Amino acid sequence: MTARAAPSEDDDAALARAHPLTLFGFDALVAGAARPRPGAVAFRDDHDGAAEEVSYADLYQRVGACLSRLRAFEFARGEKILICCQPGAQSFAALTAAVAAGLDPVLAPLPLPYSVTAIVNAAKALQVVGLLAPARFCGLEFDAPLLEIAADTPSIRLIGSLSGALDGAEDFTAAAFAASTPRTRLADEWSSDERAQIGALDEIGCINFASQGALLGAALDLVRATRAAGDAPILSLSAPSSLGALVAGPLAALLAGRPLHFLAPFTAAGFLATLDALGPTRLVAPASILPDLGRAGLLANGALVCVAAIGAGAAPPRPRIEANCLIVDIRVANGGVSLTTHAPAHGEPGEDA
Numbered sequence: 001m002t003a004r005a006a007p008s009e010d011d012d013a014a015l016a017r018a019h020p021l022t023l024f025g026f027d028a029l030v031a032g033a034a035r036p037r038p039g040a041v042a043f044r045d046d047h048d049g050a051a052e053e054v055s056y057a058d059l060y061q062r063v064g065a066c067l068s069r070l071r072a073f074e075f076a077r078g079e080k081i082l083i084c085c086q087p088g089a090q091s092f093a094a095l096t097a098a099v100a101a102g103l104d105p106v107l108a109p110l111p112l113p114y115s116v117t118a119i120v121n122a123a124k125a126l127q128v129v130g131l132l133a134p135a136r137f138c139g140l141e142f143d144a145p146l147l148e149i150a151a152d153t154p155s156i157r158l159i160g161s162l163s164g165a166l167d168g169a170e171d172f173t174a175a176a177f178a179a180s181t182p183r184t185r186l187a188d189e190w191s192s193d194e195r196a197q198i199g200a201l202d203e204i205g206c207i208n209f210a211s212q213g214a215l216l217g218a219a220l221d222l223v224r225a226t227r228a229a230g231d232a233p234i235l236s237l238s239a240p241s242s243l244g245a246l247v248a249g250p251l252a253a254l255l256a257g258r259p260l261h262f263l264a265p266f267t268a269a270g271f272l273a274t275l276d277a278l279g280p281t282r283l284v285a286p287a288s289i290l291p292d293l294g295r296a297g298l299l300a301n302g303a304l305v306c307v308a309a310i311g312a313g314a315a316p317p318r319p320r321i322e323a324n325c326l327i328v329d330i331r332v333a334n335g336g337v338s339l340t341t342h343a344p345a346h347g348e349p350g351e352d353a
Contacts, residue, residue, distance in 0.1 A: 025212050027100040031186040033254045034060040041259040043089035048138050054089040064186055065177035066097035073158055077102035080126045084108045084133035085241035087262040090162045090174050092240055092250040094132050099196045106199035109241045111145035118205040120152045127155040132172055136164030138265050200243045202312050208332050210243055218337035219251035225328055225341050229282050229305040235261045236284035238310055244330040247337055248284040248308035280305045287311035299323035
């Protein structure tokens, strides 16, 4: 397993000059977004056909309650916590609370059979002190793999369930946080504590680290690149378990002030029905499905106004796909996030951000 470092302090300083908002942490972003529009929808989670809307005020409440719960464990600043992310608001709330608590969160996919070994290796190598993950999600049960991860990682002192119940685990579900007290007030300004690093386990078992500033800067670049999409909602087919999906999904949505819709599990019928209900949409999806979207005509029929295509490593030459919408390739490497835009109709490489 390889861990890749985040940019240097000089890189952070240059980024702050270009994007002053990158001086703030994710918790300040949530607090700032909730102030002018507390009742507006921030996230809509569509899981197994059941939809839940999460307002900005709800998100603020969840993050504050989760932060209060994490601080009760008296973790040392800079210790690492592993978050196996389900698609939805709860994963982002847990991530933001971990950052606000002074921890360095590491994002990982759901502990499915093909990913458990990589997650165990990462947890042991990083000596994580906590594990947050769903015990059950969309009909899948993760009791056995979560207990396996915990058993193989002696440093773990906290297991928390983001959804469902697990014997011996703390309750970190949305229901537990909805009316949870006490709730810690979130910071709404920058401080030296905003230097937490965010890590993510990629498809080949490596861990990429980036600063909050680098991720917020990339999200701001994406919002700028897709400003022609106007008020179109954002639909994500990717859980915020990678740095690219985090940038294109929750961070970009909060910065743009647009609702973020999560759809899980993916079915073609459910996807098409969601697009019909939303109207012209900004899509966040793995780069690997671009050819399928092209064959289905979704890149040319007006259903999608732009696609944020999430990939790992350097972007390979993209096959020519007839697209009438903007496509933005998002890649993470060496602690940085790169955006490459492909203009509508031509599919030629555009501006690198």
